[in-house]
Amino acid sequence: MRTFGIIIALVAITVLIGGSLLLRYWLAGPSGAVEAVEQIQSGQHRIAAYDHFFDLCAGVRVDEVSLDAQVEQLLVTGDQFQRTRILTNITGLKGHRAGLIEEYNANARKNYTEGQFRDDNLPYQLPTISWEKGVRTSCGS
Numbered sequence: 596m597r598t599f600g601i602i603i604a605l606v607a608i609t610v611l612i613g614g615s616l617l618l619r620y621w622l623a624g625p626s627g628a629v630e631a632v633e634q635i636q637s638g639q640h641r642i643a644a645y646d647h648f649f650d651l652c653a654g655v656r657v658d659e660v661s662l663d664a665q666v667e668q669l670l671v672t673g674d675q676f677q678r679t680r681i682l683t684n685i686t687g688l689k690g691h692r693a694g695l696i697e698e699y700n701a702n703a704r705k706n707y708t709e710g711q712f713r714d715d716n717l718p719y720q721l722p723t724i725s726w727e728k729g730v731r732t733s734c735g736s
Contacts, residue, residue, distance in 0.1 A: 644711075645714060648717050651698055658692035659730070662728070663729060700720045718733060
């Protein structure tokens, strides 16, 4: 009789553990969706995403100003070593600018997360055209 009680207790514990795991499995989808919305809509995330778009656009503009300055320096430099260094800088700045534009555009397309917090005055996408001297990317009004 005592063995039977132990078996019943073990079966009951197994059923309770299995049932709780099954319940967690069934509720994982809805629970995860709620947690995702809570995290995405949190004030900290909203502000960070909002600022991120401005920072990326400003970074593109900074690179464009730097590119213009490097080209001006290239025009007045006769030393071959310095010209090579300046051309290397220009190549790096062009690559960095393109990377910022791609990141901005990718994040803008994330409608479920970051994209929904892009300021209305910022462009939806930044143009992926090559840099031209004196031309600045628009970061809104």
